[in-house]
Amino acid sequence: MTRTLLHLAAVSALLLALSPAFAAPQSATGADTDASAPVSADAAPTGEAPAAGEEAVARQLRAKLTTDDDLKEVTASVDDGVAELDGSVLQPMHKLEATKIATETPGVATVVNNVEVDTSLRSHVHAAYRGTTRKLATLVARAPLLLVAIAIVLVFAWAGRLLSRNLRMLRLRIDNPYMDGLIRRSVRVIVTLLGVLLALNLLDLSTMVGAVLGSAGVVGLALGFAFKDIAENYIAGVLLSVRKPFSPGEQIRVDAYEGKVVALTSRATILMTMDGNQLQLPNALVFKSVLLNYSQNPKRRFDFRTTMDPSHSIRQAQTLALEAYSGIDGVLDDPAPSWTVVQNAPGGIELQFFGWVDQRSSDLGKVRSEAIRLVKAAFARAGIQAPRSVQHVVLSRETPAQATPEARPEPTQGASVDTSVNRDIDDQLAEAQRADAAATGNMLDHDKGKP
Template sequence: MQEQLFPRSMLGNAEEMVNAITSLPFDIVVQANEIDVNQNSLSNAQSLLAELWSNFIYRLPGLAVGVLVMVIFITLATPLSRLLVKPLTRATTSPLLRSVIQRSISTVVVLLGIYLFLFLAGLTGFAIAVVSGTGVVGLILGFAFRDIAENFISSLLLTVQRPFRIGDIVQINEFTGIIQKVTARATTLVDFDGNHIQIPNATIYKGVIKNLTANPLMRGNFIVGVGYDANVQQAQQIAQSVIASQSNVLIDPEPQVLIDNLGSSTYNIKVYFWVDVEKTSVLKMASLLMRNIVAAYTDAGISMPDDARERIFPEGLQVINGPKQGNAPTVEKQTASTQKNVEVNASDDDVATEAHDIREQARRSRDPEAGENIL
């Protein structure tokens, strides 16, 4: 029956084809009219995995040593940074500067440990790429947070140079007050109205700082105008005696009473005096001296005319009377000394400085800046 369906010639040709196919680089499996072909891709994958495993085994000692070195560096970073920063405690008293230096040393030690781990693991190229990428990222962040970085660096410079201390009375640009707190971002002042003023440290470092308590001695001044009919030398001596009667005015430096300029109707006398601002208020003392000098001038008959509205006639003014039209009221002659409208103040006037009160107010008030005081 089979010979009728397939002649012998055809069967012979089929056997030759099977022999030819089996000689090809494939695995031939004949199963009930099915043929499975497994190519060399599986063997290639197996060889690749075997190569990776052998490389891992080869690098395993380096990885182990690298991990050990990195752990050692990370563990020693903090104590090593503290040890290296300890000698700086004699050079600077700034806690912020010491903290920044300590953290910088610790960061460098940790990064060195990571680099050694990558080097021992055979990933030097990756380590270089990471370092380069870190530099680029740092540059980008520097531009993005330029103002924050500027304030932080300024705070470091302020802690090193220390142009003021906590409690000093300073004038920074147009602001005057008492230093309450200095943080990594800003400096807090309390002005003499009780207001808290926060000034960025970069503005302070680049601005004009006037420290009013670095030298506790401060000079005050004011101007008093006396008429041209007055004895100006006598007026100066009277002012000197009034100043000398105040125990809170310093003798050294010596107070001065000088003619500052000539006004339209007065000699403008400028009074200079010195006080200790830790004990005496310049404004209160100036007010007291002006009041007592005016009272002394009034007692001495020294005129103090108004520059704009009053004219003094030293020789008097001749009045030509017209025809009498009855009894005119008699006008009494008045001089500057006929009526004393200023009373010399008692010696127990309060001229104490208000700086202590402002410092106490600042201590009791709510702190508007939550950062740590770096001074």
């Protein structure tokens, strides 16, 4: 009996212990039942949450449109993923930009663009006025920085002028006036340009600096084609200045043009003709043409020709002529005056005489004119005449002495006749070759081919 009571007590205790476990699922079931119960009238409708999301998308889209000054008049609304744009813009590209912004906004699936392009003059003038006013306000706000930027440019420009005037500070000493001026201008421009770049960087216009530097290559190429001749003349001027084939005051001949050098500029070589006229030749023409410099060597040869009747003695005419002009003040003894027979024809004997002058102290034209005058006078005193222009008719048989009473027999060739190679300009030629070889090297130097 007692054992039975104990068993009943144990079973009762176990049932009491298990009762909460069975109570929990029952409460959960009750909760599910409560959740599935109808919603009261005070609760929010089921479609309100999606409406709130579309409003957020619309606000985001309007905020993006407002950040662009050209799209401030555009309004937007979103309904079921469809964005509808209204309002007006000034340019068609602005309308396309509004469509792009709406398409890139999260939550927008379709864009309906009802924006109109306003082409009225009043709207465009008003927009230009607003833009100008806004820029002026920004400029006034940044006036202190602008003043500092201007000061930087002025300081660098002053420093550039100072350095260009005192190239010794840069340890640059250039004897060439043209190159000296070119380097001075380059130093001034480079230093000033550095100041401009620093000023733009201070004004937070680095993007402009990059755009300018990036387009410099394209602009340079375009300018190169547009100003091809100017660039060619400029480069030729630099090369002529470095090479220095002539100096101011020297007499030169370029192609068919002759005169004395006045100056060499960045574009042209300026000559003064013997008529007193100023002549400008493009540097490219001077650089590419055959150039003859009459003043490079101080000694210069002159020549003239005279014709005499075949009845006269060539040796007598040669002796008289050389004696006549050798004593002229200005005719050099070294190289000595010389002569040659050009031709011996029935129409006359043509003789050519040569002489040398020092251009540093004598004028070639004046010396040559005086030589011709003295030779003519010497021939007249000796009875040496020019060829007869009228034929001489012989009516009877005459002896040679009767026919030509003035004729003198030519002496036979003797040992005193000089037939050696003309060496008049050998010394000057050798000196010029040595100078050219020292400067650029002579590819025609025969010694280079010898072992």
